Amino acid sequence: xxxxxxxxxxxxxxxxxxxxxxxxxxxxxxxxxxxxxxxxxxxxxxxxxxxxxxxxxxxxxxxxxxxxxxxxxxxxxxxxxxxxxxxxxxxxxxxxxxxxxxxxxxxxxxxxxxxxxxxxxxxxxxxxxxxxxxxxxxxxxxxxxxxxxxxxxxxxxxxxxx
Amino acid sequence: xxxxxxxxxxxxxxxxxxxxxxxxxxxxxxxxxxxxxxxxxxxxxxxxxxxxxxxxxxxxxxxxxxxxxxxxxxxxxxxxxxxxxxxxxxxxxxxxxxxxxxxxxxxxxxxxxxxx
Numbered sequence: 210x211x212x213x214x215x216x217x218x219x220x221x222x223x224x225x226x227x228x229x230x231x232x233x234x235x236x237x238x239x240x241x242x243x244x245x246x247x248x249x250x251x252x253x254x255x256x257x258x259x260x261x262x263x264x265x266x267x268x269x270x271x272x273x274x275x276x277x278x279x280x281x282x283x284x285x286x287x288x289x290x291x292x293x294x295x296x297x298x299x300x301x302x303x304x305x306x307x308x309x310x311x312x313x314x315x316x317x318x319x320x321x322x323x324x325x326x327x328x329x330x331x332x333x334x335x336x337x338x339x340x341x342x343x344x345x346x347x348x349x350x351x352x353x354x355x356x357x358x359x360x361x362x363x364x365x366x367x368x369x370x371x
Numbered sequence: 372x373x374x375x376x377x378x379x380x381x382x383x384x385x386x387x388x389x390x391x392x393x394x395x396x397x398x399x400x401x402x403x404x405x406x407x408x409x410x411x412x413x414x415x416x417x418x419x420x421x422x423x424x425x426x427x428x429x430x431x432x433x434x435x436x437x438x439x440x441x442x443x444x445x446x447x448x449x450x451x452x453x454x455x456x457x458x459x460x461x462x463x464x465x466x467x468x469x470x471x472x473x474x475x476x477x478x479x480x481x482x483x484x485x486x487x
Contacts, residue, residue: 212381212428213428214381215431215434217434217435220435221435224435228447238372238373241415242373242375242414243375244414245375246412247408251408251409256405262387265463266478267466268466268469268470268476269467269470269478269479270467271456271458271463271464271467272456273453273456274452274453274454275452275454276452278482278484279480279481279482280480280482281478283478293458293459294459295457295458295459297449297452298384298450299385300383300385303385303386303390304385305459306391306392307391307392309389310385310386310387310388310390311386311388313388313389313397313401316389316394316397316398316401317401319394320402325405344487348487349483349484349485350482353482367401367404368372368374371384371385
């Protein structure tokens with residue numbers, strides 16, 4: 210199967226150059242990522258959901274658009290009618306109609322009911338992924354979410370980027 | 372990013388986990404994603420999922436490219452990068468203010484920057 214992918218990085222370079230900005234320094238990770246083999250069957254795993262599509266719940270403070278590296282804790286029994294989406298870099302139309310396109314909460318709850326996974330952790334964690342500072346993500350946001358996952362005693366984490 | 376295991380879905384931005392209101396497709400995508408947890412053995416592997424957004428790839432031509440019908444010169448149409456919360460609706464702003472008045476948002480986690 211060969212097909213052409215959207216060259217987002219090249220198109221972003223072209224757009225920013227056209228607007229008179231210097232080129233963005235993209236993160237490039239050459240290391241072999243840390244790898245832990247799955248120790249038990251998925252049917253026995255507690256699964257965490259982490260998503261960067263700018264999802265928040267009614268009653269929470271929404272994300273802002275200037276290097277916002279805060280996160281939201283969303284109870285995984287939250288109904289989809291209470292979920293909202295805010296982000297500067299993608300068309301929110303479908304996410305606002307059906308948050309599962311960027312925050313597959315119902316999808317995972319259904320799979321837990323069908324015993325394809327053990328359970329969904331009590332909380333999901335969300336943020337607004339348009340963060341220009343890779344340092345803030347690497348050194349502050351990612352470790353904070355990792356700590357939360359450790360406290361939640363999850364077995365695996367599903368990261369859903371936008 | 373450099374995750375231990377990844378699956379790639381060649382859909383437009385904002386559809387990482389499937390198409391709107393297509394529960395069957397969303398479920399297939401997630402089952403494939405979960406199965407990567409035990410079937411991918413080589414760190415850093417990215418497995419492409421077989422689902423297509425449309426019968427052709429015409430949508431890709433329009434990503435981040437100006438509308439060919441517009442006047443030609445590309446202007447800055449990006450959303451302003453503001454530091455105030457960007458609510459989906461005015462009702463959400465009112466609900467958040469009520470939370471704040473009632474002791475604050477305990478599930479909103481604002482992290483402190485620690486400059487190196």
